[in-house]
């Protein structure tokens with residue numbers, strides 16, 4: 001068995017401003033696809049557990065965030081389900097056979113994912129990731145090593161997280177890089193050349209993906225779900241609008257973006273459906289708006305603004321004590337203005353939109369079913385054979 005050593009040159013360290021180290025990647029792409037990683041922690045019948053994220057939430061968040069960052073190069077958003085335990089001596093280390101020094105057969109990956117009663121999802125965009133002690137195609141690795149085996153393409157991974165690697169940043173980066181490497185295999189990407197600066201390079205460094213690799217993921221993978229069309233452009237096409245966001249196809253005085261933000265019909269004069277402020281005895285005006293989920297995801301920003309002269313329109317509560325923004329979250333925004341010193345007051349909703357950088361909706365998961373052998377996932381990465389670069393041994397500095 002050959003080990004490849006991740007050198008410190010692979011790690012971008014920014015110690016001066018105390019920013020955590022990060023795996024070097026190329027620029028993120030707009031998010032167009034999503035996968036959900038289903039982490040399955042294998043547990044022996046004696047209670048011994050495989051290592052997953054450890055118990056430190058900051059470490060867990062860091063590793064997940066690095067994996068998400070690495071795959072963001074390909075426009076794929078990675079989300080993580082909560083860890084599920086699965087008791088199986090066989091899945092954990094190949095028991096009853098001892099693979100302390102002998103190599104565990106590669107076919108054990110297929111056997112693991114097809115075990116009865118495993119908590120896997122059959123949805124293609126869900127990657128079932130088994131955290132094990134001994135990965136098929138390998139013998140037992142030390143606790144400062146991480147290695148894995150994956151279908152190419154497919155939605156199954158067996159991976160070993162050496163628990164010592166959770167303890168230091170370069171170790172966490174090694175874990176993130178290995179998991180991202182295996183996920184990329186599931187998305188259909190094979191190995192690149194040895195020892196180059198590429199995520200898929202055996203013995204290589206960095207988390208970078210090339211444009212051809214990115215194109216292969218975007219064009220070929222059946223294992224990342226294209227995001228539903230919930231954007232302004234999709235909505236505009238739905239209604240066959242001819243004017244832009246600032247236009248008003250139905251000439252009802254509400255421009256198209258405002259109709260989108262309020263869930264109105266941009267082809268009907270439906271201003272009577274628009275939310276109205278509540279007038280409290282001519283002493284206060286309260287305006288409450290239900291946000292449209294798709295609009296929020298698409299980068300639409302809602303702001304309640306107030307004025308006493310119809311010229312200046314600050315956000316409610318921004319400047320004076322006569323108004324306030326009562327609530328502003330992903331579901332609603334509400335503001336109030338009152339009359340004290342001035343003789344009149346006005347309130348309105350302002351809607352703006354910035355191009356979406358991230359989309360936060362989660363693909364629905366409907367059921368947990370027994371997996372069936374899927375021809376698409378029957379091909380196993382050659383990684384485990386002989387001298388694959390999956391194994392990263394990282395020494396603490």
Ligand SMILES: [Zn+2]
Nearest residue numbers: 191381383390
């Ligand atoms: Zn590999």
